[in-house]
Amino acid sequence: MNRFHVASAMFMLAASSAMASPDKGPRVLSADASTAAPASQQTTVQPSDYVTGAWSLYRSVFMTPEGRIVDRENGLVSHSEGQGYGMLIAVASDDQPGFETLWSWTERQLKVRDDNLAAWKWDPTKTPHVTDMNNATDGDLLIAWALLRAYRKWGIREYLRESQAIVGDIVRHATADSPLGKVLLPGVQGFAAVDRSDGPVVNLSYWIFPAIAELGEAMPDLRDLHLEQSGIAMLKRIATSKEKLPSDWTSLAGGNPEPADGFSPTFGYNAVRIPLYLAWGPDVDPKLLRSLGKPWSNEGEAGLAAVDVTTGKYTEPMIGTGYEAIRDVISCSLTGNGSIRRAKRFEISTYFSSTLQILSLMALSERYPQCF
Template sequence: MRHHKYQWLISGLIILVAFAIGIAVYNTYSPRSTSNVSTTVVKEHYQTWTKAYLRGNKQQKFVKTNKGTKDQTLSEAQGYGMLITVMAAQQGFGSQKTFNQLTRYYMRHEISSQNPLMAWRQNHKGIAMVSTKAEKTSATDGDLDIAYALILADERWGSKGELKYNQLAKRLLSAIKSKEINSTTKLPKVGDWATGPKSATVVRTSDLMTAYFRKFASYTNDGSWTKVAQNSQILLKKLSNQQGTGLMADFVTVRSSQLKTGTIGSKEVASEHDNQYGFNACRIPWRVAYDYQLYHSQTSKQIVRKMCRFFADQKQITAIYTLSGKPVESYSNAAFTTPIVYAAQVVGNPELKSRYIQVLTGKMSKTEYYPATIQMATLLASSNIGK
């Protein structure tokens, strides 16, 4: 009997050890495994980021985007600032007061009282931040982040205070729908100014924020946002399939409801890298992985895994690539690296994660707004994996 008893104990121990190992393996390779980024690290980075880039006064704050003594900001930056602040609040730091200050700045710089899209740029002039007439047009990516951040704020704090986040979000979403979504392709345009026969067909690939469009649909009970989400994902998949690398250009054209794609030439929209994986497209791994993190889309998972496989084969991740995978620059930049590290954690690429996690959690630039801000946003998203 004693012999049998010990056999049972030994067998039980073996099972428990095997189970523990299994759990460890699962957590290592699970597509949505828990992030090992500590809250302390994230909070320290957030404090560094706010000190380096938030400017303004007690009523309004904005995100400084330039290095000069005269401040400049963009609607893109304001969207990031609002998103970062509410995501930080979700994790126990980041205050409603700061979010409200950022929101008031957005409201102050709506294109007009009839158009709640944000003017795409402001510069410091005298004692105020002002937009020229030419700058009172929109950039869709900024408006999308602002709208999404307002929804998160409504979910976090409610809308019974001074600022009615729900009303602001729905008003902005209505304007985005009417002015920044192509009525034929049901895809985001680059801005409200894109009304010509060609400009209206241009798509900034990093604007294909499927997770946002799913959220907009459920928040507003408006099924047209579901169509935008579906077409965005279809286009992302098509573009992914066009290259063995899975890389996509900063901009493409889409002219029909069948989502037939066309290419953009160099310097045709924003820069010489318009037709390459540049400083716009570098955000795609973050945006698409976020959709998998929240909604578990298998299509998003496949798109991101393909990109991760490409980057895992590179000796280092540098800034800007041709779509076939040739590095255009030799330097590295956190705007390119940190979205990949976050994506690797979400879809389960332990090799990329182990090689580059120190970039995500490491020292943040206090002078380069764009890479520092993308690092901050992806760090917050990363620390929320598995929660």
């Protein structure tokens, strides 16, 4: 029995206990690896066990038997981002059957373009289920990263070939020149300078710094684009601008990053991932990370809120343990210690918040195990 099965059993026991406990509010599936079994039955809990146990619970709620991750709050759709996240977490949890099921569904249902990239959205209510053939480049990066890690963990060379093919087409079709260097386009269509008067338009949460670094080590074509440098350059330029924080969608048409036309100028549900990816990556700039952590300094009832970057005003509360878990990652990265109690107690809530919480656990276990 590997650690996936041990940690899964421990977490499911704790989750069952949590579900059976009476409470006055809405019930939330939750578990904590450190208390998931009686002391006499526990093995030594490793940081990665928090990821493995959380994945077991997450998989039981969000993954169908066919292998699709379901966004329950968004019309039960699936998307390449969710498939990539699921595959990545399955590898981290040493869940090879789960990974293979996810990848098989992704290949059959989303790899329907003429290139090696994935269609971004699958809708169970539409026929055909894919109605928009555009890709989402962060989803492609996540899938390629998961495949590379799967190859390294289980030695299946086909996973490496698939990862290389995806990365090759990201480089060929989903990058563009900018005054700050090569940048990732959010999709092949619709974001370049030829597509928009304020193009290129980028989404800085698509700079998944640990993925770009790992894939770049294995694939020189990606490494030679120096995407990490362009992402950091944009974030630093924004940190010293009047906006201070990146909006979800950013125009580079004028040379300096600024909120893109037609999008809300908000540090919101996209941009919230930027400090997580920065802290998870190989080169952390503490000053920049501290600046990106400012939305978490809103210590009101909500804890975290979206920010209108043009006014600095908090707009919408972002409620969920996944958002609070990112605060733990920021704190641990900046201090080298500190409490990560929010991240450690995994809770099933929305698809996105639950996913962010497991990603935070992965970042902590891989980069900051001393904080457990």
